[in-house]
Amino acid sequence: MxxxxxxxxxxxxxxxxxxxxxxxxxxxxxxxxxxxxxxxxxxxxxxxxxxxxxxxxxxxxxxxxxxxxxxxxxxxxxxxxxxxxxxxxxxxxxxxxxxxxxxxxxxxxxxxxxxxxxxxGDSLLAPSVARRLVEEYVRRPRPVAVTPGAGLGVLTARERETLLHLARGLSNAEIAAALTVSEHTVKTHVGHVLAKLGLRDRIQAVIRAYETGLVTAGRPSGGGERAADSPVPARDRAAEDHSLRRSAGTPGSAG
Structure with a gap:
């Protein structure tokens, strides 16, 4: 094609x-x-x-x-x-x-x-632009206090956990390891998150995670290797020095 x-x-x-x-x-x-x-x-x-x-x-x-x-x-x-x-x-x-x-x-x-x-059908961000995305959101005034996770009530506990890991920059494989499930199961969870929240792709999911307070910039990721302000998961390519950082998801699907 x-x-x-x-x-x-x-x-x-x-x-x-x-x-x-x-x-x-x-x-x-x-x-x-x-x-x-x-x-x-x-x-x-x-x-x-x-x-x-x-x-x-x-x-x-x-x-x-x-x-x-x-x-x-x-x-x-x-x-x-x-x-x-x-x-x-x-x-x-x-x-x-x-x-x-x-x-x-x-x-x-x-x-x-x-x-x-x-x-x-995937999404991508240059790494420096991904940082800019978080910085721009953090600078925006919040008229009212945000309750962490507000607006995510339609998600199951496992789907919220999947969204949390996704927003912290983990790939599907890394989320699978963290949750001790198969990568196929993670893709299913990601697809459910996108569908339930009416989101197009994983970039929008990351934004929603920050908007709802589920993840905040500077908050430790808990994994020790990737900070919370690195929202876009990296998918390995032939060489580590490529300058793009891409999300692994497909719009309207599990990725």
Whole structure:
């Protein structure tokens, strides 16, 4: 299956560079380039690609508004492109429906990998962007005290525990080891968590865990190896030095 992609960035050299890298892959085809968010939304509506790469800061309709419109229409997953890992729009864009983030200095292999990951239904974040996500949430004022786990009453005790481990950065295999169950059982629990909470993917599940107070930044993870503010589980790849940290889940399923 060929993965069809729309690339949107107001800088022609940037979007052309990304398009050239992706078009060189046998399983990826860039079907359109766009210089602003409105053009990107129209291209997605007309061409129905599997993935859209969107620059956050574009004139007119920016990447966040474009992402929101594309998410509402359905059928295409979005990855946001940012210049700085401190971009103030990270949190808002994830809420708008972005399936992940890449920094514009992403390595060639990681860019290609990211498109394949998102097209397959998974989600991803660059590690520094994952940190930004938590930092942005922590800075937001809370008008009322949050009772840890409030709003998660529809989950069973085991599903809450699964969500807790997921938000602390554990992969399915690591959660299985922590709960002394099979990885298949963990995938089932993750799928139930997403379905019961009406979430699209594991990134949204991580956000929900922080919003409800189930996990707070800086709280010890209990495992001794991974801090609570590392919300996106890493899936091992051929080499440990790859710069992407991806979640292992599939939208609407167990991952």
């Amino acid at each position: 060929t993965i069809r992609v729309v690339v949107a960035d107001d800088q022609e050299l940037v979007r052309s560079g990304f398009a050239m890298i992706l078009d060189a892959q046998p399983d990826i085809e860039v079907v359109a380039e766009a210089g602003d968010g409105a053009a990107a939304v129209e291209a997605v509506r007309r061409l129905r690609p599997e993935v859209a790469l969107l620059d956050i800061r574009m004139p007119g309709t920016d990447g966040i508004e474009a992402c929101r419109a594309i998410t509402r229409a359905g059928g295409c997953r979005t990855v946001m492109l940012t210049t700085f890992d401190s971009d103030a729009y990270v949190y808002e864009a994830l809420h708008a429906g972005a399936s992940g983030f890449l920094l514009k200095d992403v390595r060639r292999d990681d860019l290609v990998h990211a498109v394949r990951v998102v097209a397959a």
